[in-house]
Amino acid sequence: MSSPSLRQLDIFAQMVAAGSAARCAQDLGLDLGEVLDGIAALEMRLGYRLFDDPAGAARLTxxxxxxxxxxMQLGSDTPSPAGAATAEAPDSPAPPPPAEPPREGIILAAPAPIFGHFQDALAAFEAANDDIAISIDLHVHSARDAATALARGRADIAYFYALEEPAEPPSRYGWSEPLNLYAGSGHRLARAEMVGRDDIAATPLLAMEPHNGMRQIVDAALARARLPFDAPALESDNMFEIMAALRDGAGCFAAFGPLARDLGRMSGIRRLALDMPLPAIEIRQAVGADAARKPAVDALAEFLFL
Incomplete structure (x- = not known):
């Protein structure tokens, strides 16, 4: 997944393996505060909580x-080697348990914040359809990503970001999320009653890393709005680093969706009052071409769409 930093993913993986933040910190040679900050930053980037009580029992949500x-493809069982000896094998081996009927698999591809939007609906759908197993691919962000995943059978349903309806893949509009600019509350633009293009021209931009799927759609939206930003003064997927730079008055940052919501609630950070609208980010749904032969895929697509 390209969105979070490798450090955050490493902390998350070790936290899952260790079962507690304290043990995770010991295993990684970090302070407990660094582990908890890393998990909090990752949750902010994803737009949903990963652990209940991360400082305590650290149960996965x-x-x-x-x-x-x-x-990380966790939870896969490693089969025993063929012919491995067993201690005190019984004279008459017990019959194997009856095989469970195979579950139909559905792969949902979506950016992590969109998955966060659907997590309760997905849980409800699986609970009502115990013969269906839903797996998640968090790598898709753009229309090109979605088209490739659907064409190669790596996804049955794909959600992606766009500024308008793309030629490929065929998709339908789900909803839009406004794009906003944020700065530290002490920044001159944050104190202005109205901010125009000339004001922004002299302001450094803070941005996520270039490979980040959210960065790419934000760049496209800013270009469409004809905002005269130079090369970013800071590029980071660590949102604590971005927030610290904003509060220090280092520039402004563009965000949408759950990330924008969280930034708007942070002390010392303020949304800029722009005198021009920014393009909204569309969230679109695409379904594989063979979905008509998979009733469960079509049912899940409609369930999520409604």
Whole structure:
């Protein structure tokens, strides 16, 4: 997954393996505060909680379990080697348990914040359809990502970001999320009653890393709005680093979705009052071409869409 930093993913993986923040900190040679800050920064980037009580028992939330499976393929059992000896084998081996009927698998591809939007609906759908197993792919961000995943059978349903309806893949509009600019509350632009293009021209931009799927759609939206930003003064997927730079008055930062919501609640950070609208980010749904032959895929697509 390209969105979080490798350090955050390393902390998350070790936290899952260790079962507690204290043990995770010991294993990684970090302070407990660094581990908790890393998990908090990752949750902020994803837009949903990964652990219940991360400083205590550190139980994975349902979304956290799905994320662990999607990111690191956790929980796969390693089969015993063929012919491995067993201690005190019984004279008459017990009959094997009856095989469970196979579960139909559905792969949902979506950016992590969109998965966070659907996590309760996915849990409800699986609870009502115990013969269906839903797996998550968090790598898809753009229309190109979605088209590739659907064409190669790596996804049955794909959600992606766009500024308008793309030619490929065929998709339908789900909803839009406004794009906003944020600065530290002491920044001159944050104190202005109205901010225009000329004001922004002299302001450094803070941004996520270039490979980040959210960065790419934000860059496209800013270019469409004809905002005259130079090369970013800071590029980081560590949101604590971005927030610290904003509060220090280092520049402004563009965000949408759950990340924008969380930034708007942070002390010392303020949304800029722009005198021009920024393009909204569309969230679109695409379904594989063979979905008509998979009633469960079509049912889940409609369930999520409604």
């Amino acid at each position: 349902p979304a956290g379990r799905k994320t662990a499976q999607a990111m």
